Amino acid sequence: MTPPAIIWDVDGTLVDTAEHHFRAWERIAAERGYLFTRNDFAATFGKRNPEIVRQLFNPHATDDECRAWGEQKEKYYRDAIRNSGVALLPGVARLLETLAEWHWPQAVGSSAPRENLDLVLSLTNTRPFFQAIVSGDEVQRGKPDPEVFLKAADRLGVSPSHCIVIEDAPSGVEAAKAGGMACVAVTYVGHHSEEKLLAAGADLVVPTLEQLNPEQLIALVK
Ligand SMILES: [Mg+2]
Incomplete structure (x- = not known):
C-alpha cells in the first residue's frame, strides 16, 4: 500500500x-x-x-x-x-523526523511566494524533508480553493483521499476539505479558535503538534 x-x-x-x-x-x-x-x-x-x-x-x-x-x-x-531568524513551532521537528522515518511523503502547500518558502525552509534546515513544494506563485486561486493542496498531492503522486493537511487557518482547513483531504489544525499561534477550525471542517484540532500522536494520523486516512 x-x-x-x-x-x-x-x-x-x-x-x-x-x-x-x-x-x-x-x-x-x-x-x-x-x-x-x-x-x-x-x-x-x-x-x-x-x-x-x-x-x-x-x-x-x-x-x-x-x-x-x-x-x-x-x-x-x-x-x-x-x-x-525563524524557529520551528513546538513538535514540528519531531513530527517531520518521524514521518521521514516512516517514509511518508511530505510536501509544502502554501499561499506564500516561492522565495519566502525557500528562505524559511533554508533558515530552519527543513528543505530535505519535502518531496514537493507548491507556492502561491504556482496557483491561480488562493485558499480556501483546494488548488494548492491538489497540486501538491499530484506532485507527490498520492491521491487526495490519502493526504493529510496540517493547517492553522480556517481558509486552509476549508481548502483541504474541498480537496477531499483529511485535515489536522493547530491552534498554537492563536489567530484562530478551535471552534472556528472545527466549523471549517478540521478532523482534529490540537494545541501544538507536540500533542499529536502520529498514530492519530494513520487513523485519519483509514
Ligand atoms: Mg497558515
Missing part, C-alpha cells in the same frame, strides 16, 4: 512569522499613505497578495499595481526574517 502523504501549511503551522508579515504590511501601507491595523492583518491570513491589496487598499488596483505592492511587501518580510 502506498503510504499516506502529509501536506504542510507553513505560516502559523511550521513556523510563526506573523509579526514579520504584520510589520512588512504596516511598513508598505504607511509608505503609500494607508493605515494597516491588526484587524486588517487578521483578514489577510491564507490569502494571496493581489486579493489582499484589492480587499484592503484599492479594489481597482491593476495586476501590475498588485504585483508591485506584493513584491515590496515580501522583500520587507524576507529582510526581517533574515535579520531575526
Whole structure:
C-alpha cells in the first residue's frame, strides 16, 4: 500500500512569522499613505497578495499595481526574517523526523511566494524533508480553493483521499476539505479558535503538534 502523504501549511503551522508579515504590511501601507491595523492583518491570513491589496487598499488596483505592492511587501518580510531568524513551532521537528522515518511523503502547500518558502525552509534546515513544494506563485486561486493542496498531492503522486493537511487557518482547513483531504489544525499561534477550525471542517484540532500522536494520523486516512 502506498503510504499516506502529509501536506504542510507553513505560516502559523511550521513556523510563526506573523509579526514579520504584520510589520512588512504596516511598513508598505504607511509608505503609500494607508493605515494597516491588526484587524486588517487578521483578514489577510491564507490569502494571496493581489486579493489582499484589492480587499484592503484599492479594489481597482491593476495586476501590475498588485504585483508591485506584493513584491515590496515580501522583500520587507524576507529582510526581517533574515535579520531575526525563524524557529520551528513546538513538535514540528519531531513530527517531520518521524514521518521521514516512516517514509511518508511530505510536501509544502502554501499561499506564500516561492522565495519566502525557500528562505524559511533554508533558515530552519527543513528543505530535505519535502518531496514537493507548491507556492502561491504556482496557483491561480488562493485558499480556501483546494488548488494548492491538489497540486501538491499530484506532485507527490498520492491521491487526495490519502493526504493529510496540517493547517492553522480556517481558509486552509476549508481548502483541504474541498480537496477531499483529511485535515489536522493547530491552534498554537492563536489567530484562530478551535471552534472556528472545527466549523471549517478540521478532523482534529490540537494545541501544538507536540500533542499529536502520529498514530492519530494513520487513523485519519483509514
Ligand atoms: Mg497558515
